[in-house]
Amino acid sequence: MTPLGEYLRARRAQVTPADAGLPGGPRRRVPGLRREEVALLAGMSADYYVRLEQGRERNPSVQVLDALADVLRLGDEARTHLLHLAGVAPRPRRPGTRERVDPQLRMLMDAWDEQPAIVLGRAYDVLAANALGDALFGTGSNLLVTVFCDPAARTFHHDWERAAHTVTAGFRQLHGEAPDDPRIREVLDDVLARSPEFARLWARHDVRGKTVESKILVHPQVGELELRLQSFDVRSAPGQQLVVYHAEPGSPTAQSLALLGALVATGARD
Known part of the structure; x- marks a missing residue:
């Protein structure tokens, strides 16, 4: 088949x-x-x-x-x-080499001291993050691997089942665009081998990219964060996505993000 x-x-x-x-x-x-x-x-x-x-x-x-x-x-x-x-729509080309983040994009992200921001690669690798984004997700991680293979993800994502469905459907879209990409295949094989839950969801063939959505994350230091996220394609690097999280101004989440930012600034978050 x-x-x-x-x-x-x-x-x-x-x-x-x-x-x-x-x-x-x-x-x-x-x-x-x-x-x-x-x-x-x-x-x-x-x-x-x-x-x-x-x-x-x-x-x-x-x-x-x-x-x-x-x-x-x-x-x-x-x-x-x-x-x-x-084979009707052309698949966008994906680089086979190591991905790099535009320095100008890094500077822009660093200027956002109240909004966590990350750059995702073609296989959901977290390629870059500003200070708040690093405090939430950490660079060098992979969203798919983290959700299914890191036990802490079960508490970090308030609704883990929804997060699992969303990240699987997003990865299915990436895989459909570039099924032969070595990094996509590496991540897919790794998580399939380690997570029966992912294998079950993968078999559904759901497809959904990142758009505008809300999610609740539970940070070990500042507690529950109710965030909105927006995703943007990075024009200078096809396949990369800039994901920006924000809170309602004056909300408890905005106050918690400010506290997290202060902990980052003083080096007290570890």
Whole structure:
């Protein structure tokens, strides 16, 4: 089975008959939609869809993929991932060498003394951080490895299950864009071997990049932090993301970040 076939099978398992406006019935033997139901809803023959899922049909049109994306209820990022897997949308090139952060970007981040900021590499490595970002995440770490392989992550992330789903779906997007990248493959193989929970989530084929979202982190020194994050593509280094966290002005979290900043400044956070 091809990566495209695996993705189609995984995603149809996530769509219930009720989602698709079909009767359920007590005798269904498969989770989600049957192949024949996907084909019917997408306006194609069942045989053609089976060949797609089995990897015997390798050149679907954009129209076919768009129809499947509608049936499988894919969002914009998941739809793009589907196109990547089918070889329709060009994959952005990823560097195979060590990633470096633009010095001007580092200077900009260092000027933000109230907002934690980090730069993520093409495989979710934390390549750089300002003082508050380092106090939260530390440079030289990897978000995927940390969430699934560091026991402290279970308490650091207030909603660990949500964090695990989010980081897995984000890594799936990175992998879909550059499945042969050596660093992406290295991180993927490492976490698959060490975490059955990650293997289970990885098999779902969820796709979601970092956007604007809220999360609660629990820092060992300053306690609970309710943060908003925004992610930006780094134009000077394709594949890198700048992630900036901020708190509501005057909120308890803003006060806690100020305290953390003071601890960093005095060297008292260790």
